[in-house]
Amino acid sequence: MFAEGKVEVSRDGKYLSTLAPGKVLGELAILYNCKRTATITAATDCQLWAIDRQCFQTIMMRTGLSRQAEYTDFLKSVPIFKNLPEETLIKISDVLEETFYNNGDYIIRQGARGDTFFIISRGQVRVTIKQPDTPEEKYIRTLSKGDFFGEKALQGDDLRTANIIADDPEGVSCLVIDRETFNQLISSLDEIRTRYKDELVERRRLNEEFKDLRLQDLRPLATLGVGGFGRVELVQIVGDSTRSFALKQMKKAQIVETRQQQHIMSEKRIMGEADCDFVVKLFKTFKDRKYLYMLMEACLGGELWTVLRDKGHFDDGTTRFYTACVVEAFDYLHSRNIIYRDLKPENLLLDSQGYVKLVDFGFAKRLDHGRKTWTFCGTPEYVAPEVILNKGHDISADYWSLGVLMFELLTGTPPFTGGDPMKTYNIILKGIDAIEFPRSITRNATALIKKLCRDNPAERLGYQKGGISEIQKHKWFDGFNWEGLRARTLEPPIMPRVQNATDTTNFDEYPPDSDPPPPDDLSGWDNDF
Structure with missing residues (x-):
């Protein structure tokens, strides 16, 4: 941001404009x-x-x-909230909207119907009751920061019994939540499925099977x-021609450089513990001075992207099947x-x-339960708005990307595409309602995509009361055989x-690895790999 002076803005040698003090530049780079x-x-x-990206992101976090x-903390002081789990309170805190009222404004009027609950975040209000058969209002009390009112409206008793009037020369700010949003969030949001209860036994069996396998036992x-980090090779264990595996080979130098x-360590831990039919299994990891290796399940049907590229697009039924597979993976x-x-x-x-x-x-x-992360990552076309705006994100960002995948x-x-990442991000921030849906997308598919791609993460289907089952119960999935899947x-x-186990015809052909080996041994950080 400018304090003094002037600068000229040009592109490809062509003058565009002059910026004076008070203007900002490079804001997207942070x-x-x-x-x-x-x-x-x-x-x-x-x-x-000036401010650099890391400093800005730390401040935002x-x-x-x-x-x-x-x-x-405000919510914990409210009787109807005090027994709710911490992670539920955090979700409610995320959807509280701050609303400003001028001095003298009626925030609530006696006798009116309402479905909104308020917590005062700044200033104070006056509570009055209108006396019968007289226009006068009787003063009851004054409420200030941290106090709340209108809580009965969240439980269905929506006839207001008093007036609430802003009573502060500088105005009053309130945190507000309505009954519908409140009811959507109050449920056993952290309910864990039990159908995977035997997974640890199976994981131990797999880990035991490959315990003594060495890198030199694999034949590419x-x-x-x-x-970006290396190659994925189809390999077999020497002496076993019935099975094949995918060996992901990653250059340490490139991992450290980026x-x-x-x-990478998080990927190893998460995949090493997972045992789900809709997640590729990781069997074992290896390392040497130059590379890290991950031995994984081989999926010889190829990338879905390749099939989509060759066909152009999928019909409703095909999209439904693949989306359902992703829903099952996300559920897990x-x-x-x-x-x-x-x-x-x-x-x-x-x-x-x-x-x-x-x-x-x-x-x-x-x-952690109810917590967020601030790392900016993902493919530009699939990034959720809260990631772009550095507001912190959680699993609701995955539901946004599920809607984008359906559209693609x-x-x-994908619905949000620009000539470069910056243009793509700006299109994303305009929202899904600014996107024109082709007539080929059915009404129910359109409705589901729009419910997944809500700007407010707490409003996305899958994140609300009922969790991911709300996606499975959506009209677009009517008649779909989830148990069969x-x-x-x-x-x-x-x-x-x-x-057979060595058939690679569903993959594009790649030339042999001609890259020179990376320099130096960059071990140390990978001790647990």
Whole structure:
């Protein structure tokens, strides 16, 4: 931000404008990592105030946590909230809206119907009651910061019994929640499914089976994919020609250079503990001086992105099946407080039976109950608004991305796309209602996408009362055989051709690895890998 002087803004050598004191520049760079879109040249001597991204994000995180703690403390003092779990109080604090009233404004009028509850966050109010057969109002008491009123409206008794009048020369601010929002959030939000109760036994069996396997016991066959950190190879265990595996090979130098050490270690921990039919299994990890390796389940049906690219788009039934697979994966992860954060067709693999599995858990993170995270990550087209705005996010960001995935599967392109990440983020911030839906998307599909892509995270389907089952019960899924999906007896819409354990015909061809080996041994941070 400018304190003194003037600067000129140009692009590709062409003058665009002049900025004077009070103007800001580079504001988007503190939100997310993107290339500069213009050149700024000092036209006179200048004095500027600057802040870097890390400092800004730390301030936003501390401010968000401080506000959350303050609002939660307010709620704990209210009788109807005091017995609610901490994580539920945090969710309610997230949806409280701050509303300002001028001195003398009637916030509540006696005899009126209402469904709103108020907590005073600044200033004070006067409580009065209108006397029968007289226009006068009798003063009852004064309420100030931390006091509340209108709580009966949340329980259905919505006839107001007193007047509440702003009584502060500087005005009054109140935190407000309505009955519908309140009822949507009051439920056993942290209910954990029990159908996975035997998973630890199965995980131990898998871990035991591969306990003594060494890296030199694996024989590479072909390259399945090439990513930012390295390659994924199809391999077999020497002496076993009936099975194959995917070996993800990651360069330590690149991980360190991009500061992804924590993400990689988190990926290893989360995948190493998971045992779900809709999540790719991790069997064992290896490392040497230059690389980290992850031995995973091979999904020989290929990437869903490749199938979508070849077909252009999917019909309603096909999209429903693949979306349901993701819903099951999210059900498993979210019940364990794990946020995924990288949903896109490229991270959905088809197994040989045509079922979809989530892969690539580099951005996944386990959250404490009711808590948020502030790390900016994800694919631009799939990033939720609260991530862009650095407000803190939780599993509700995954429901946003589920709506984006539905739209992309049905049309071939995601709803929010721009020429560069910055334009994409600006389109996302305008909201789903600014997007024109093609007529090919059915009314029920449109309704579900819009309920998943609500700007306010607390209003998204899947995050409210009833949890993820509200998505499963949506009209778009009417008649869908969820039990058949879980039992893997439901016939997939597309059956990939996989002749044997070494068939790679469903993957694009990649040339052999010609990269020179990375320099130096960068071990130390990966001791637990």
